[in-house]
Amino acid sequence: MKKEFKVISDLLHDNTRVLDVGCGDGSLMNFLKEEKNIEVRGLELNQDNVQQCIHKGLPVIQGNAETELHQFPDQSFDYVVLSQTLQAFYNPEKVLKELLRIGKSVVISIPNFGYWKVRTKLLFFGKMPVTKTLPNTWYNTPNLHMCSIKDLFNFCDEKKIKIKRVVGVNEDKTSLIKKNNLEIKNLFSKLGIFLIG
Amino acid sequence: MNSKLENIKKLDVSKPLKLDCGKTINNFPLAYETYGKLNSNKNNAILVFHALTGDQFVTGTNPITNKEGWWVTAVGPGKAIDTNKYFVICANVIGGCMGSLGPRNINPETKQPYGLDFPVITIKDMVRAQESLLEHLGIKKLLCATGGSMGGMQLLQFCATFPDRTFSAIPIACSSSHSAQNIALNELARQAIMADPVWDKGKYILKNVQPKNGLAVARMVGHISYLSEKGMQEKFGRKLQEKADYEFSFNADFQVESYLRHQGYAFVERFDANSVLYISRAMDYFDLTKQFKGGLVEAFKSQKTKFLIISFSSDWLYTTKENKDIVIALNASGADVSYSEIITDKGHDSFLLDEPDFLKTLKSFIDSMQDKFNNEKRI
Numbered sequence: 001m002k003k004e005f006k007v008i009s010d011l012l013h014d015n016t017r018v019l020d021v022g023c024g025d026g027s028l029m030n031f032l033k034e035e036k037n038i039e040v041r042g043l044e045l046n047q048d049n050v051q052q053c054i055h056k057g058l059p060v061i062q063g064n065a066e067t068e069l070h071q072f073p074d075q076s077f078d079y080v081v082l083s084q085t086l087q088a089f090y091n092p093e094k095v096l097k098e099l100l101r102i103g104k105s106v107v108i109s110i111p112n113f114g115y116w117k118v119r120t121k122l123l124f125f126g127k128m129p130v131t132k133t134l135p136n137t138w139y140n141t142p143n144l145h146m147c148s149i150k151d152l153f154n155f156c157d158e159k160k161i162k163i164k165r166v167v168g169v170n171e172d173k174t175s176l177i178k179k180n181n182l183e184i185k186n187l188f189s190k191l192g193i194f195l196i197g
Numbered sequence: 198m199n200s201k202l203e204n205i206k207k208l209d210v211s212k213p214l215k216l217d218c219g220k221t222i223n224n225f226p227l228a229y230e231t232y233g234k235l236n237s238n239k240n241n242a243i244l245v246f247h248a249l250t251g252d253q254f255v256t257g258t259n260p261i262t263n264k265e266g267w268w269v270t271a272v273g274p275g276k277a278i279d280t281n282k283y284f285v286i287c288a289n290v291i292g293g294c295m296g297s298l299g300p301r302n303i304n305p306e307t308k309q310p311y312g313l314d315f316p317v318i319t320i321k322d323m324v325r326a327q328e329s330l331l332e333h334l335g336i337k338k339l340l341c342a343t344g345g346s347m348g349g350m351q352l353l354q355f356c357a358t359f360p361d362r363t364f365s366a367i368p369i370a371c372s373s374s375h376s377a378q379n380i381a382l383n384e385l386a387r388q389a390i391m392a393d394p395v396w397d398k399g400k401y402i403l404k405n406v407q408p409k410n411g412l413a414v415a416r417m418v419g420h421i422s423y424l425s426e427k428g429m430q431e432k433f434g435r436k437l438q439e440k441a442d443y444e445f446s447f448n449a450d451f452q453v454e455s456y457l458r459h460q461g462y463a464f465v466e467r468f469d470a471n472s473v474l475y476i477s478r479a480m481d482y483f484d485l486t487k488q489f490k491g492g493l494v495e496a497f498k499s500q501k502t503k504f505l506i507i508s509f510s511s512d513w514l515y516t517t518k519e520n521k522d523i524v525i526a527l528n529a530s531g532a533d534v535s536y537s538e539i540i541t542d543k544g545h546d547s548f549l550l551d552e553p554d555f556l557k558t559l560k561s562f563i564d565s566m567q568d569k570f571n572n573e574k575r576i
Contacts, residue, residue, distance in 0.1 A: 050537050051558055054505065057565030061524060061536040071525040 002031075004191055007167050007174055008081060008107055009035040011195045016078035019043065019102065021065045022085040026053035032081075033058075041077075043068075066090060069098040081107045084191075086152075087143045096161075105164065105197040112168075114148030114186040133190050149192035150182055156196055165195040201261050205253075205296050206230055210329045217482075220316040228296025229253050229288040229330055232272065233280035240570055242336045243278060243563070244327070244363070245287040246344030246351035249476050250419070250468055252295035253287045256280070261295065262467050270551045277560035282567070283340065288330050290323040290351070292476050294469035297326075301402060301469050311471075313399035318475060320347070320483045324355045331362065338364055340570050341563055345369035345548035346515065347476070350483050353523065356504075357485060357496040364573070365503040365566040367559065369548045370512050372519040373493050373526070374484035379514060382422055383477040386415035390470045399471050412470045413461030420460045425511035425544035429453065493526035500532040503569070505562045507555065509547040510540045535562070 005028055012018060014037045020029050023042030026049075033040055042060040044050050053060035063071070065082075066089055080103030082095075087110060089095045099106045111133040112118070121129035128138040136142065147155075149168065156163050166177040168189030177185040177192070206229050213223035230253040235242060245255050245268065252259070256266040256273045272278040272285055289297040292315070300315035307314070331339070342363040344352045349371025356366050372379070393411025395401050401408055424432075433453040437443075440450065449455040489495040504527055508520035517538050527534040539555045541547050547555060 047537065047540060047554065051554070051561060054535055054537065054558055055561035055565065057569060059503070059533050059535045061528075061534065062538050063521075063536070068521075071521070071528055073529050076528075076531070 003169055003172055003174065004083065004109055004193065005031040006035075007169060007193050008032070008083070008109065011107055011165065011167075011193070012036055012038060012079055014038065017041075017076075018079045018081060019072065019077040020081045020083070021069070021099065022082060023049075023053065023058075023060060025049045026056050026058040026060065028081070028083055029053070029058045030056060065095060069095065069102065072102045074101055075104055077103045079103050079105050079107055083109050084111055086110055087145050087147060090144060092145050100161065100197050103197060105195060107193065107195050108152070109191055109193045110147060110149070110152060111143075112149045112186065112189050112192050113146040114150055115190050116187050119187075131190075148186055149177065149189055150186040152192065152194060153177075153179075153182055156194070161196050163194065163196050167193045169193065202228075202296050205260065207296055208330055208333050210326060212329060214322065214326055214329075216316055216322045217319040218317050222291075222298060222316070225291070225298035225326075226296060226302075227288055227291070227298070227326055227330055228293075229286060230255065231287075231334075232256060232285040233283050235284040235334070235336070239336055240338070240340060241282065241567070242284045242286060242334070242339050244331070244339050244342040244355075245272070245278075245285060246324075246327075246342070246348035246355070247287060247290065248344070248346040248348045249480065250416075250464070250473075251348070252293065253289045254295075255285060255287045268549065270549065271556060271559060277556040278343075278563060279560075283563070286330070286334065286336075288327045290476065290479075291326045292318045292323070292472060292479060294472040299469065300399065300471035300475060310402045312402050313471070315471070315475060317478055317482075319479050320350050320354045321358060321488075323479065324351050324358060327351075327355075328359060328362070338362060341365045341367065341566055343367040343369065343559075344371075346371055346545065347480050349515075350375075350480065353485060353496075354483070356500065356502050357489070360500055360502070363502055364570045365505070365562070367505045367507065367562060368520075368523065369507045370509055370515045370520065370545055371523075372483075372515050373496075373523050374486050375481050376519065380481045382418060382514075383481055386418045386477060387474050389414035389418065390473060393470075396470060399474075402469075402471065407465055408470050409462070409465045412465045412468065412473065413458070415470075415473055416461045416464040416468075417457040420457060422514045423544055423546040425513065425542055427511065428542045428544050431542065493522070494529045497527050497530040497532050500527070500530060502532070503566060504532060504534040505558075506534065506536045507548075507558065508536075508538050509543070509545065509552075509555075510538055511542050512545040512547065514545040 020042045029040040050062045080099045118129040168185045169191040208227045254266045256269045289295040300311045304311045349368035390411040393408035396408035436452040438455040485496045508517040524536045
């Protein structure tokens, strides 16, 4: 989703160091490098993806974000980016804590389980929702801990994690999410992008 | 064999080299080989460091043994390290026996071959000797340097000692300090050589003989450690060597025995027993953590070199964990580092074999580095 990349890119300042956790084939890193004057690094588990990053000349470390984030020193990056993978960890809380340790700020995007189409699928069909942003079925989904924008918002509040900016994305439209419009934005955003820390 | 050794490329290093052990060597030969052409900007050079029993003949036909070069899978025209594009350099390490100064050379003080009078050398000594070759070739900055096993250890040392000499580096299946297990295996190899009565405290060289049995056993130890348990089982299993049943003897009944014997005794034709002692010792002494007071992070401080570390999942000699420790240190020092673990059953040997994922990664990285190096030079 190019819009997601653009929103993430707009959240970052120039001349910074960025770590992309779960960087996949390096598409986001490439996009960010073209948009901004930044230094990027990636962490990726899949060997094919790692190879593709290396092929593109992007620095990437093969490793598991769940267990291997300890290798990065405290506050060693200006931003740590986690694009649509928080929900796939066994222990998202622990990972989030690590991200906040490594990065001065953390950018997280999540597929929003509070999106109205997701809600109606469960409500009217009584089936686990399958949508464009959540394309897997219940038995093969990598998503273990689905959450809504509201859930993550409340989580940050509870854990006293500073929320710097939240952007809701629906196709090409983006909107700022604040406490006073959280309910409605949680209903109409496919994706939530948080800048925290 | 010795007459052939006179016809290979050698640099006479005139600058005295003070070794870590305190002794100084000067006017010593450093044998090397190059492949491909150095371009006019001198920015397409790749230095390869060889492993314990390797030599400078990386690819093509080794003129001494008439066998294929040891890294013919990775280096050559159209290969991952493409000699149509890149100028590949490899030097025989000091302490070796392919033309560089080693225990077989004549000691100027006694006019006899050194034998055990040869000074104990270190990985750092090897690397410093090779730096004079780059000076000789007029190469200020390499595009890339690479090496597996001991070659990777030399490379880590090279980067730590000469932080601005290479644009990129690919240490493969190595370690920043030799582990207890590896020291133990090296000791086993050395003990095998020293237990051979022909070895005679290294003086066999005066009698123009070689402790073949000891050296062959030493090589067998190595060969076991280069394979993985699974790889060995798949390759040999309990298969018998050209026979229907057991012979009820101690001949090589099993294929795995025959393989080891073959590898062991082929090795004595091309290698010197004292060189094994010296080079394996250098590996044991290797400890970058100890060299730099602040540990490994300090060793890589202010590195501008772009690293790619590669390990192999079934390598139990230089494990993924050891390779990852290097990645962690480079990360902590803020260096530009990539890392890939290649999934394979082929053990430590993988870096010498036709492992498509490995070779593809190697090629991708080097080619991408060439573009970056050219851009940097233009800026």
